[in-house]
Amino acid sequence: MTTMTATKTAAKSNTSALVGFIFAAVIGMGIVTVAGHVQADTLHDAAHDVRHATGFPCH
Amino acid sequence: MFAKIGTSALFAGFAAGLIAAVLQLIFVQPVLLHAELYEAGELVHFGGTLNAVEQELPGFDAMRDGLSVLFTALIYTGYAFMLVGAMALASDRGHAVTARNGIIWGIAGYIAFHFAPAVSLPPELPGVAAADVVDRQIWWFGTVISAAIAMALIGFGSGWAAWGVAAVLLLAPHVIGAPQPEYFAGPVPPELGGEFAGRALGVGLASWAILGCFAGFFWSRAEAEG
Numbered sequence: 274m275t276t277m278t279a280t281k282t283a284a285k286s287n288t289s290a291l292v293g294f295i296f297a298a299v300i301g302m303g304i305v306t307v308a309g310h311v312q313a314d315t316l317h318d319a320a321h322d323v324r325h326a327t328g329f330p331c332h
Numbered sequence: 333m334f335a336k337i338g339t340s341a342l343f344a345g346f347a348a349g350l351i352a353a354v355l356q357l358i359f360v361q362p363v364l365l366h367a368e369l370y371e372a373g374e375l376v377h378f379g380g381t382l383n384a385v386e387q388e389l390p391g392f393d394a395m396r397d398g399l400s401v402l403f404t405a406l407i408y409t410g411y412a413f414m415l416v417g418a419m420a421l422a423s424d425r426g427h428a429v430t431a432r433n434g435i436i437w438g439i440a441g442y443i444a445f446h447f448a449p450a451v452s453l454p455p456e457l458p459g460v461a462a463a464d465v466v467d468r469q470i471w472w473f474g475t476v477i478s479a480a481i482a483m484a485l486i487g488f489g490s491g492w493a494a495w496g497v498a499a500v501l502l503l504a505p506h507v508i509g510a511p512q513p514e515y516f517a518g519p520v521p522p523e524l525g526g527e528f529a530g531r532a533l534g535v536g537l538a539s540w541a542i543l544g545c546f547a548g549f550f551w552s553r554a555e556a557e558g
Binding site for chain 2: 302
């Protein structure tokens with residue numbers, strides 16, 4: 274019984290860590306995409322120097 | 333779980349981003365401003381006269397450089413979310429994460445997000461000849477994602493199969509090849525282009541190492557608090 278509960282808890286923590294990672298990765302990639310890659314004029318002009326300095330394709 | 337990841341990522345990303353912004357303004361921005369003199373036609377390379385290496389460059393511009401600081405902090409916060417998310421997953425699987433080994437995490441992130449794409453699409457000065465931006469972005473994202481998976485396989489995989497797949501993932505984008513322009517048309521001296529790429533890559537490495545250290549520090553602290 275104890276083993277079963279332990280296994281269940283471990284499984285739950287594994288899933289929540291995986292969900293946490295996926296969620297964080299999507300948010301992080303979203304921020305990098307909007308700030309570094311979206312070609313809308315205002316965004317492009319504001320982030321221009323940073324995009325070049327960070328090695329993102331800019332123009 | 334997610335609150336801890338988010339808090340650590342915000343602190344680490346913003347702090348490292350501010351340092352990255354200062355390093356970029358000191359070391360990278362002057363090269364970019366110098367190149368813009370050629371892009372705008374104020375100076376002409378091989379235009380009949382030789383141009384001095386020392387040129388009068390515009391100074392600090394509150395609006396332009398302020399926006400650069402803001403966007404650098406934002407981009408490093410984005411990196412931090414991915415890095416801390418991966419750290420959370422690793423520490424859940426029993427790998428200790430600290431500020432010290434966070435530096436290695438940071439260097440692995442640098443290889444994935446900065447160095448791997450730069451091998452075939454080096455950081456470019458304004459005005460250089462380049463292929464269509466959407467094509468380059470698609471190649472950039474593909475290269476970054478495959479290099480990130482390769483870093484995870486090298487860090488946590490065991491055995492030749494994992495390392496072999498990692499090597500293939502690292503090499504494939506460069507064997508396929510990045511989109512290239514049809515003609516060379518850049519007006520900027522190659523010396524400036526080389527200096528810009530070197531500076532951008534150097535500042536990127538320093539900034540990512542600092543980001544990894546901060547991310548490891550804030551994550552291990554958040555985790556210890558439970």
